[in-house]
C-alpha cells in the first residue's frame with residue numbers, strides 16, 4: 026500500500042533529524058498563527074481555563090472601611106486614658122450589622138456597636154473587640170459601653186482599598202484560573218469571564234493492527250491505547266480532543282480522514298506510522314507533502330498548500346516524529362510506540378497547545394536533579410528518560426529512572442513525573458550525576 030502513495034520508496038530514508046529545540050521553535054512559530062480567539066464563560070465554569078485578557082479590580086477593595094471583628098467603633102482619642110480600673114465610658118449611639126449603615130456618626134464621647142464586616146461609621150477610627158468592653162447604663166437610662174484599654178487609631182479596621190485599588194491588575198492574559206482567581210473575579214463582579222477558546226484537536230491513531238478499546242484481543246492485534254492517552258493529555262493541556270478512531274494503513278484513507286475534520290479542528294495529532302516501514306502511512310503523507318500535494322486531484326487549493334516542518338527529531342524515544350503545515354492546519358505526527366508518543370506529546374504537542382492559548386512560556390519547566398540510578402544506555406540523540414522525582418529532606422531533588430522505559434513500553438508512563446534529559450554522545454549517565462529533568466504535569 027505504501028508504494029501506491031506516489032513517491033515509492035525514494036526519500037523514505039532521506040530524513041534529516043532536527044534538534045529538539047529547533048523542532049520546538051518550528052512548532053511554536055506555527056502555533057502562534059493558530060490562536061483560537063476568546064469567549065465569555067460563566068464565572069462558575071471559568072476554573073482551569075486561561076484568561077484571554079488582563080482583568081482589573083472594578084472598585085477599591087475593600088470598597089469601604091470595615092470592622093475586622095465584633096465590637097465597638099470608637100474614637101481612639103476618647104480611650105487614651107482608659108484602664109481596667111478607670112474605663113472610658115462612651116454613650117452607644119447605634120448598632121451596625123454587616124450590610125447595614127450607621128445612622129449616627131460617632132462623635133466625641135460616643136461609640137457604635139459594630140459587627141465584623143460592617144462599614145465603620147463616620148467619626149470612628151478604631152474598633153475595640155467585645156471581649157475588652159462591658160455594657161453599662163448612663164444616669165437617665167441611655168446605653169453605654171465601658172472601654173478598659175486605650176485603642177490605637179486604625180485598630181481592627183480594614184481601610185478602603187487596603188488590598189486593591191480601582192483598576193489594579195488581578196491577573197495577566199494566559200493565567201490559568203485557580204479557585205483564588207475565581208474568588209477575586211466574583212468579588213469584582215465578573216459574572217462572565219473572558220477566557221481563551223479551547224483549541225479543538227483531532228486525534229487519529231493509524232495502524233491496521235489496532236482494535237477499539239472495547240474489543241476482545243485477537244491474534245496479532247492490540248487495542249488502540251494511544252488515542253485515549255493523547256486525548257487525556259490534550260484535556261490536561263486545556264484543549265478539547267476530538268477522537269477520530271483508528272485509520273487503516275492506507276494513505277488515501279488517511280488523507281480523506283484529515284480532510285473530513287478540516288473545518289472543525291484547530292490542530293491534528295496522529296499516532297503511529299511515522300517510521301520507515303512498508304505500512305508507515307503517515308510517512309507516506311509526509312512524503313506527499315514534500316512533493317507538494319497530499320490531497321489528490323480535485324481538492325481545495327488552500328488545503329493543498331503544504332510544507333513539512335520536520336520529519337525526524339534528534340531525540341529518543343520518538344525520533345521519527347514529524348510535523349507539517351497542511352494549508353493553515355498544523356499536523357503533528359507522533360510515533361506509535363506508546364512511550365515515544367507520550368514523550369513526543371510532552372515536548373511538542375503540549376507546548377503548541379499552550380502557545381495556542383496565549384502562553385508565552387510554553388516549553389516544559391525543568392529542574393536539576395541527581396540521578397538515583399545509572400542510565401547506561403548510550404544514544405546518538407538526547408534521551409528523555411521517564412523518571413520519578415523524589416523531593417529529599419535537604420531540599421535536593423533526586424530523579425529515579427523507571428523500569429520498563431523502552432519506547433514500546435507503557436508501564437513507566439503512568440508513574441513518571443519527569444523526563445530526565447541524558448545528553449547524546451555520552452555513554453549514558455552515572456548514578457549521582459546532575460541532570461536536567463523536564464517536569465510532567
Ligand SMILES: Nc1nc2c(c(=O)[nH]1)N[C@H]1C(S)=C(S)[C@@H](COP(=O)(O)OP(=O)(O)OC[C@H]3O[C@@H](n4cnc5c(N)ncnc54)[C@H](O)[C@@H]3O)O[C@H]1N2
Nearest residue numbers: 230232249250251252297298299300305343360361362365
Ligand atoms: N528499520 C527501522 N525501524 C524502525 C525505526 C527505524 O529508524 N528504522 N524506528 C523505530 C522507532 S525509533 C520507532 S519510535 C518506531 C516508530 O514507529 P511508528 O511511529 O511507525 O509506529 P507504528 O509502526 O505504527 O507502531 C509502532 C508500535 O506501536 C504500536 N502502536 C501503534 N499505534 C498504537 C496505538 N494507537 N496504541 C497502542 N500501540 C500502538 C504498534 O502496534 C507497534 O508495536 O519504529 C521503529 N522502527
Ligand code: MOO
Nearest residue numbers: 342343344365432
Ligand atoms: O525513537 Mo523510537 O521512539 O526510540 O523508539
Ligand SMILES: [Mg+2]
Nearest residue numbers: 298300302305
Ligand atoms: Mg512503523
